[in-house]
Amino acid sequence: MTQAAVDKQYNRSLTLTLLGVTCWAVFGSVSTGSLLSGLLLSLNFTDQQIGYATALCQLSLLMQLPGAVLQARYCNRKVFWLTIGTLGYTLFGAIGFLALFWQDLPPVTGVVAFMILYGLFNVTVQMTTTVVMAWKSDIPPPGKSNHYWALHTGFGVVCINLFGIALGYCADILGRHESRTYFILILCGAVAAYLSMLFQAFIPDPEASPKKDGPKLLPQLKEVIGSRNFRRLTGFFSIQMFGNWLMSGFVFIYLQAEMGFSQFSIQLLMLMSAVFGILAGFFFRRFADRYGRKPVVMIFTGCKVLEFILWGTLLVGNHWFDDFWLNVLAFLHIPTGQIPPGFVSTIPAICLSGFVNMGLAAGQIAMLTSDGSKANKSITMSLFFMFLGLVGAISSSVSGELSALFSAWNTAERIGLMPFNLLSLLGAACYCLSMFLIARYKEDGSIPTFRVLNELIIRSPMRLLRKH
Numbered sequence: 001m002t003q004a005a006v007d008k009q010y011n012r013s014l015t016l017t018l019l020g021v022t023c024w025a026v027f028g029s030v031s032t033g034s035l036l037s038g039l040l041l042s043l044n045f046t047d048q049q050i051g052y053a054t055a056l057c058q059l060s061l062l063m064q065l066p067g068a069v070l071q072a073r074y075c076n077r078k079v080f081w082l083t084i085g086t087l088g089y090t091l092f093g094a095i096g097f098l099a100l101f102w103q104d105l106p107p108v109t110g111v112v113a114f115m116i117l118y119g120l121f122n123v124t125v126q127m128t129t130t131v132v133m134a135w136k137s138d139i140p141p142p143g144k145s146n147h148y149w150a151l152h153t154g155f156g157v158v159c160i161n162l163f164g165i166a167l168g169y170c171a172d173i174l175g176r177h178e179s180r181t182y183f184i185l186i187l188c189g190a191v192a193a194y195l196s197m198l199f200q201a202f203i204p205d206p207e208a209s210p211k212k213d214g215p216k217l218l219p220q221l222k223e224v225i226g227s228r229n230f231r232r233l234t235g236f237f238s239i240q241m242f243g244n245w246l247m248s249g250f251v252f253i254y255l256q257a258e259m260g261f262s263q264f265s266i267q268l269l270m271l272m273s274a275v276f277g278i279l280a281g282f283f284f285r286r287f288a289d290r291y292g293r294k295p296v297v298m299i300f301t302g303c304k305v306l307e308f309i310l311w312g313t314l315l316v317g318n319h320w321f322d323d324f325w326l327n328v329l330a331f332l333h334i335p336t337g338q339i340p341p342g343f344v345s346t347i348p349a350i351c352l353s354g355f356v357n358m359g360l361a362a363g364q365i366a367m368l369t370s371d372g373s374k375a376n377k378s379i380t381m382s383l384f385f386m387f388l389g390l391v392g393a394i395s396s397s398v399s400g401e402l403s404a405l406f407s408a409w410n411t412a413e414r415i416g417l418m419p420f421n422l423l424s425l426l427g428a429a430c431y432c433l434s435m436f437l438i439a440r441y442k443e444d445g446s447i448p449t450f451r452v453l454n455e456l457i458i459r460s461p462m463r464l465l466r467k468h
Contacts, residue, residue: 006141013139013203014148018155023196025159029167030189031092034266035182037252038171042179043102047407047419049111051400053118054249058396060122061389065382067127069217071210077135078205081128082197088124089193091117096186099179130382138206157278161271168263176256176263220379233367234384236438238391240301240360243430245395247311247423250403254420258316259342269346273354280358294438297363301435304356308428310349312421314342321345399423
C-alpha cells in the first residue's frame, strides 16, 4: 500500500473514530456520574442499595482479563466487540424501560431486576474494554499514534462535558426526580451507543483474527504476580481504591439529595473538574520527567487527602467561602440569585478532584507499564484492574452499610456531620495509610519526595515548568 493510500485510510478511520466518540459521549453522560445518581434517587434506592449497585460496577472489572483472553484465543476481534457491545447497550436500554414502569412494579422485584440488568450491562462493558483499546491502538500507522490519541482523548473529554451539560439541563426541565425522565435519557444514550458502534464498524481491523498459538496464560500470571513492585503497587493503589469508593458512590447523591443541586449545576461543576483534569495530565508529564513518577504520585496522594477533607467538611448551605465570593460578585453587579446554596464551597473540592484523579490515573499507568516485560503489559494491566475492581466492590458495599449505620446514629445532630462527610474523612485516612506503602516502592532515578516538595515551595511550579 502506498503512503498516500495509508494516509487516506488513516484519515477515514480517524473521522469514523471521532464520530463514534461523539455518539458514545451521549451514552457516557447518561450511564455514569450525576445522571446515574439521579436515576437511583428517582427509584428511591436506599443507601445500602446504592452501595451494592456501585459495587456491581466495580466487581465487573474482574471480567476484563477473561474477555481479553476469550477474544484473543477464540474470536474475531471486531465480531467479538460488536456482539458483546450490542448485547450490553440492549441491556442498558432495558434499564430505561424498567425505569418507565418502575411505579407499577413491587419494590423488591424492581430492585432485583435493576441489579441483574445493571450487573450484566457492566460485565459486557468490561469484557470489551481491553479488546477495544487493543484494536484502537492498531488503527494509527507508525508516527501517528500521538496524533490519534490526542484527538481521541481531547474530543472525548469535550463532548462528554458538553453533552453532560445539555442532558443535565433536559433532566431538570423534564423533572429530575421522576423515574420516567431517565427512560427518555437512557433511550437517547442507547441509540447513541448503537450509532457509535455503527460508525466504528466500518474501520478496518488489521489484527482481527484470534491467535490460538499465543503464550500460555498461567506462566504469564505467575511472572506478573511474582514481581515485588507489582505487588507493592497493587497494594498501594488498592488501599486508595478502598478509600476512594467509601464515598465516591455518594458524591452526586449528596449534592442532589442534601445540597439540593440541579443536574445542570452539577454538570457545570464537572466541566470545571475536567478542565483541571487536563491540566493535571500536563503537570504530571512534565514533573514526572523531571523528578520521577514516585514523588509526583506521592504529592498527588497528599492532595487527594486534602480533597477528601474538603468533602468531609462540606455541609449543607452557604458558608464563609460562599458568602465572600457572593459579596464579590454582588459588588461587581453580577447576578447571584441563580447560584444554589453551597455551590461556591463545592468548587474547590470538585476541581481538586479532577486534578488529582487524572494525575493518579496517569501515575497508575506509568508506574505499572515501566515495570516488567513488554510481553506481559496487557496481562499486568488486566490483573491490576481485577484486583482494584474486587477492592472497589468490597468498599462500595461497605460504604452503603456504613452510610445507613451513620444515619441510624443520627450523626448530623450528634456531631454536625452527615454520613457522607464521615465516609469522606475515612477515605482521607485510607489515602494517608497508602502513602506508607508507596514509600517502599523502588524507582530508579526518582528524587526524594521531600526534596521535590522543597523545590515546589521555594520556587513556583510554573517557573520550574519553564526551566524544564
